[in-house]
Amino acid sequence: MGDVLRVSRPNARFQQWEALLRNRNKRQRAGEFLVQGVRAISLAVEHGQPIRALIYDAERPLSRWAAGMLERAGGERVAMAPELLRELSGKEQEVPELVAVVALPDDDLARIPVGPSFLGxxxxxxxxxxNIGTMVRSLDAFGGAGLIVTGHAADPYDPKAVRASTGSLLAVPVVRVRSHGEVLDWVRREREAGRPLTVVGTDENGTADIAEVDLTGPVLLVIGNETAGLSAAGGRGATRWRGSRSAARPARSTPPAPPRSPCTRPSANAAVFQSPGPRSSPGGSLRDLAWANAASLRDLPGSARLRLCSTGQVTRSRVRPRPEAPRVLP
Structure with missing residues (x-):
């Protein structure tokens, strides 16, 4: 298996890796983040993500899968005491078999390929x-090509995002940009290159039904902040969906909550992206995408509007029936 670094106490190397769990700035400076789980590590290796180190339990016999990952992944091999490995996992009880230290990918929009059936x-x-992890997982499940995270946002490489994605973060390109302007420039370049990219956003005040809009061809879905929705600048140039307002009001004994549309509730909202055109995806030929988040857009002059029920169930009268249920990752 080659040279192995053995770590039996919380030395400087361990502290460096442990900081990746809780400190965004240190993840950025080191250019790496932690990944655990069979599916996540397997996808990282399968998609050629640079593995800087694979850390395994020094006191546990390796499974066939773990031994195979150590042979294929490259990078440094580290045998670590189980109590330290448990700390790196962020779990109180379970000791993972492997933890991977993976290099952060470049924030380059060129990593997101735009083809005739693009959905991003x-x-x-x-x-x-x-919520970022859940979004990436949904994209991966239905053949999406990439996710762009704009503005002052949570970190896609935070352990909570990595876990929520169940490994899809390693399979679907995720690109962070500072502002909507970079996205608009990218959309403009794609259109100039002959790829007619349509930008569609969610809007609880929209008036047009989703079934009335042709969503064939390359489509980029814009979704806003969980509480405030999409900023006026961030939603520029997007067509819009609308969600219904049927969330229950808080009890009188509770303090008033900040205004929040059901379109922004990460646990309840679901947008179904569907059109009659075929779509090339691992899940089948339908162009559907079940989202775990939808949000309102600010008023955008001159944009078309779409309507969407996003209170936990899709109103079947609002969308075309599907011959089969969408594939959902375990």
């Missing part, structure tokens, strides 16, 4: 890393 998403200023 922009998440504007998300505050919850778990």
């Amino acid at each position: 998403a922009v998440f504007d200023r998300p505050t919850g890393p778990g």
